[in-house]
Amino acid sequence: MTDTHFPTSHSPQHQSGYNLFISYSRQDQAFVRHLWQALTQADQKVWIDWHDIPPAEDWRQEIYQGIEAADNFVFIISPHSLRSEVCNEELEYAIRQGKRIIPLVREEVKDGVVHPELARLNWLFFRESDQFEPALKTLLETLQTDLSYIRSHTRLLVKAREWEQSGQDNSFLLRGSDLQQAEQWLAQPQESPKPTALQQNYIRSSRQVETERHFSEMQLRKLTPQQVRNRHSILNKVKKFWVEGVLEKSLQDQVLIELGLEEHAHAVMTSWNIEVETIDESKKVLPKGTKPIFIFDQMGEGRTLLILGEPGAGKTTTLLELTRDLVKRAEQGVDHRIPIVFNLSSWTTKQSIAEWLVDELSSKYQVPKQIGRQWVSNQELLLLLDGLDEVKLERRNECVVALNNFHQNYGSEMVVCSRIKDYEALKDRLNFQTAIYLRSLTIHQIHTYLDSINADLSGLRSLLNADHALQELAASPLMLNIMVLAYQGINVEELPRVEAIEERRKQLFDAYIDKMFHRPTRLKRKDRYSEAQTKQGLAWLAQRMVQESQTVFLIERLQANWLQSNFLTWLYELICGTIFGALIGFTVWPLVVLFEPVRLAVEDGSNLFNHAAGFSFGIAEGLLWGLTAKFLGKSVVTPLGGLIFCLVNGIFWGILASFGFHNVLGGWFFISPLFSLFWALISLFLWSLLREPIQPVAKLQWSWNKALQGVPKGMTLGLICGGILGLIIAIIDGVTLDITISTSYIEETVSLATISSTLGWRERLFFILINGLINALVLSLIFETIGGTISGFVNGVTGQGITETTQPNQGIQQAVINSVITFLSVLVLFSSCLIVVFAFLELRPSQYLLNLPPALRTPIFTLNRLVSIAILSGLLIFGKTFIKHIVLRILLRFEKSVPLNYSNFLNYAVDCIFLKKVGGGYIFVHRLLLNHFAENDLPS
Template sequence: MLFDKKPKFDKIAERIGVFTTDGGVTNIENFINYILNPNDDKQANEKRRNKLINIISEEVNNRLQQSLHNRVYIVLNIEKDSSQVKTPWEIDVKVGYKQKTHLKNTEITTVFDQQDVSGRLLILGQPGSGKTTILLKLAEKLVKRAKEDPTKAVPVIFSLATWNSDKQSITDWLIEQFKEKYGVRKDIGKQLIENQEIILLLDGLDELAAERQEESIRKINEFIHPKNWTNPLVICSRTQEYKKYQILLQLNASLELCPYSSEQIRKYLQDTGNRKLWDSISNNTELYNLAQIPLLLNLIVIAAKEISVETWKQLQSLDEGLSYLFEVYIIKMFKRSCRSKQPPQEETKRWLGWLAQRLIEERSTEFLIEKMQPYWLKSKFQIVVYNLIVWGVIVGLFYGLISGLIYWLCTSFYGNFYGIYGRVARLIFGLNTSYEAFYEIFALTLGLTLGLIYGLIYGLIYGLIYGLIYGAIDELVENKIRKIIISINPLLKFSEGVMKILLFVLIYEVICELVFGEIYGLIFRDNYDVICGLVSGLVSVLISGVILGLIGDKIQPIESLKFNTKKFYSGVIYMLIAVLVFGMIGLIWVLSGVIDGVIDGVIVGLISGVIVGLISWLTSGIDGVEIENKFLSNQGISKSLINTSIISLWIALFATPLFFIIELFILKYKDFYKDLITSLVVGLLFGILVGILRSGAPAIKHLVLRIVLWSSGYIPWNYAKFLDYCTDRLFLQRVGGSYRFMHDLLRQHFAEKYAESSDTNLLINQ
């Protein structure tokens, strides 16, 4: 068919992202630039490719340099270049249906490049045998090739442990990982996958949930079928777990890392200056079994002076030996010299135990300080305290700024505007409007002060309600409603999250109706307390909904900014909805007697809707995109604070002329200079408000979360300094702004041995 083939223009437009990506005006600019300078698109792709290569190269180099094998010489103060002492690998390689081939000291690329392997390889080995290290060495070689030859695909390293959902396709998971780990925009990540510009190096197949592993293998096999994926792909897994699977990976070859032989152990000890250790190891079966594993042999070498042979003889199993070995390693690392003040050893172990437990729950190997989330709080008490502070501060600022503006406008312009907002402000924001004679500066100050006080009180109440009700709803949905949802087919499309939100809004509205109805009845002593309580409760729910919608429940730092035209235009719809809703509320106020006159009621609703709608509209075009690489600890929160100022100025520049036009042509005030000053002040405060809600809120929530965790004994006050200290102790590795345990076995040891003491300490504190 004629229309089955896309016109050349559509192909060009789709390739450069005019119709398919979410960059808005950026894509239009790309299209114009492509027409004027067709080579610019190629240059942009090359620039993006080189940036990705540099990020991956830095990651690989840092992780290899911080590997325990390379750190042995630093710890033992041996003047020897670790790169000159090669790890004595021995591997069994099986290609297709051929017999296994035993190879010694063979480069991984030698196997990878074999014609009958074609880079589609499975790496197997025991825990600590060096699977991840050999994967990193392969990545190092492939990165070098990609740098030298622009036609070569770029290697990327992902952990399959982060693939948490059966509902998520492997393509969607890869796109998400590109965004999370390397800061690659989702449309670009999708393009890299579809164009097969990458080589996938996937670690941790065995770290997937046990019930998901075989299903995940089936999905991987579908993805890597030659019809779908022709590029090389390497996957790592533990041998014992993989051999239990009924479904196997459809790769061309497998490479299994062999345990060290006695000769390899002896030679390695000699190369590292620990020849005397051989007698102790060779005469002790448990110690010898551990020494066959490369990671544990390194631990034995490092902690040799702390190992008691007598204690070894009393150990009953390999697991006990492994636990003992990690303990003596920890003792040895604590004895290393440190220039700065060291935190107490017991607290260090407890803090690391808590972190290890959280990472295991998250199925994550990497940790970023700014990625800590409120759901890391485990007790109801912590959740309530967190919500109290967060909502108290944020809602206090919101109501304070809005109330200050309204009160100032009320005392400045009198007339209809004053008459309309006087009673409404008193009803909603708790303001006393009898201060007409105050100068405007006092009116603004008083309005801000009263608004902040009211907002703080309201925010604390909201936080308490949110914490208590949402916690109860969470249990209700989990235990009761879930069963009902499953039994009633039409409700299956609703997720648990949607049901929780709907229940919370319903309960919250009832509470607001009762509270505001009683307050209104006491103040005005008439019969409209139920109606006004309903209206005021609805307003409170709407305003709270706007705040919750803007700041969300998850902490997502706004690290860099781009303007999204598509979302900006769609934001107009939300503004019109807000205007319509508040216009209807204005009519209800008229019917209930709060406001005299239909016109006044409509004006109140429209102006309120414009204010609320503007917040949603102006911020809808601002997207937060994670930066490509993180060099500093907690960099995301620092960037969020900077971007708060940028957003505030942007909104102020946009809002000031808008308010000025409203004053001159709609409200028809005639004092030009006064109107100009008013617009500047209103625009600036409005910008600050939006900046706090859009970008400042994540920083506020992060700070509150840190305070709650610190006061509960889970983390130290200066977390970045502590993590750097643990990196120096060789408990952690640091790559840019992220941290990971030196090995997953060490992470597991900290979680099993010290995470419980962290939970116990919390109970004691409470």
């Protein structure tokens, strides 16, 4: 049996810790039963098959789990057990698990038939000829020998097996004092049972991860001044957004209701408890006055907590109370992690939790993604995650798996909130330390709360006593507060009576909404909206937020798919395509005409003519985009749609170019394909701009260190690009048979067609090589200077700061500011580079061989091109966000979904207590109210 391959056992789910496991043959059952009764009376917990294998379970797996969970393995020696295949298999498994084995002899056996592991041990004799009581006393004394060591061996074996079966999930590893005790246990000089290889590997891995975690924590104490400012900024935002902006203005703020708590240990998959109780036993009512922060603190390092409750039970309020306490601590020193609130509803399966956190930090808190990644990877955040039940149903279970994976890989401290029924319906469970459940209000608490309010609530009290559905709703703190606000001063006869609780909830929200419209307000009349307009606007907003799985709404996050009409969606694409196309054409075409063949074809028109021509070409490009979008629909933003759009444009402009350049040598065979390729690339650029969603813009900040780091990379890239471009120009000169000859400052364009008879292929190849080398040298130096300057600028504006203030639509407003900054910066940078270019042109060899268009040798003419480039840079790098947003807002106003001054409308809804303001965003006062508005029908 030594070569037996044992099936993998799972960690005990229902097994508790046992003092001993008894392995015996059925022929010895009478004796074993007597022994089991005696041991049980001696307060020993004994694993025995007839008592500890549940019905309909895999008995073999249960036996393996029992062996793992027991401190000692007692083997009843008799001829029957030595011949038993099952007994020998159990013995082999106990040996492999490093168990302390205690042999009990029931009948004499022959030498040589006993397993070597049994043969080397001292035997305890329980033969019929032996006195039972003295033998039992000896067994009990043996069981007590090295008891602490043996129990630690069992505990660590069970934990190591759990860790192994979880795929070596880091969350199952030992931490803190548990790890120190395990290392002390491992260092003890103990002959038997020796630590297994699995136990040793488990403890070593725990120490390695603990060291890495400790290093990450130490890094928190080594902060630069900028990192300290960033930390203070994000703490201030969390405090203002969630504590001051939501918690202190919540519906429950006037009279606080003390919620009862229960600990629901069964709701999570815990790697710490060896003994797993039944569901009923694992529910424990916590003492009155217990605060979530007390529970959280008791967990020690690596805390994870799940908060469960019914809808409206106060889960978010409890989470924010925890946030308030944690922010206070974090403000006292850098030893505490940064508590930060997120809503899980925006998570999608396309992202890992780490990636999602970085995006949420950027969009909701204006944290640069580089800083966000550092915070996540260094475990500097304490994550407070609300709304697990608000994740779309089809990806909710995957969210739990993703959270478990994130916790395994990063070890971050987390708190998650969820409605209890939605959570219990999931297949998987969070691998957290524990869970608490917010108990519903009792009828006594409800009446005590009503008595504490100085208002006429006689009608509500009478109805509560008679209406069971209303009583059930009032058990929710949220609904009780809404009842107080909605039913003040109303007689019982005026209150509608219904039996269905959902219908009662709907009527209650309708009453609340009507009441809020008539409450006193300080807003001026011009800042108010009609009831119908407000209800319609909030219904539209709620439906779109449900559709997009959003909890916090940001004006700058409006997207084209929020338009209700397919026609308006297409119109949005057409308008944006036309605007961007016109801007690109206006800027790029005057640069295109600098190439000799194109300049000859258009007869070197004036600046105004070139810009107008480019503007017209760009409009045509935009119209082609609109037609493509109409034909392909939503597929136009896919890579295949982009390829089709580029091909259509390339073919269209290539055909036009072949006619426009027919008078130029090579117009049909060379210029037309190049022109087709050029517009295909322009189309690709336009497609990349239009396919992107509207992305809010962060504030630009300058960093000299980052700028200097970017210069070498840009110089290297410029050196390579300049050299390649110089060679390409030389090759084109040779192929098109056009060169520029300069003598005595008088320049003529001479076609090599007239002298091709005098230039053989060797002479032409020599010309291409010499011209290419000189062009590559000069252009490399120019592009090296330009590349280093631009790279330094681009790298320098990616500063490490976090904006202090946040206001509605700040991302769009910042896009306008950034566009102006970019325009001025590009203009100054390129003008500086222009000085370098003209300095190089003072070298006579470059005037002969560089083949530079004459127009570029006029500084004023070139400055005109630079202004165009600067405008394009400002508008397309940051201004694209502003342009798209403005077009979308106009179309949304056209379909009467939102007013022009949308922030004013949302602020009015805040005043009516329909919404709350969270930084630069807005949330409904509760998810139930959002759902209520979302269920309202919109006019078509």
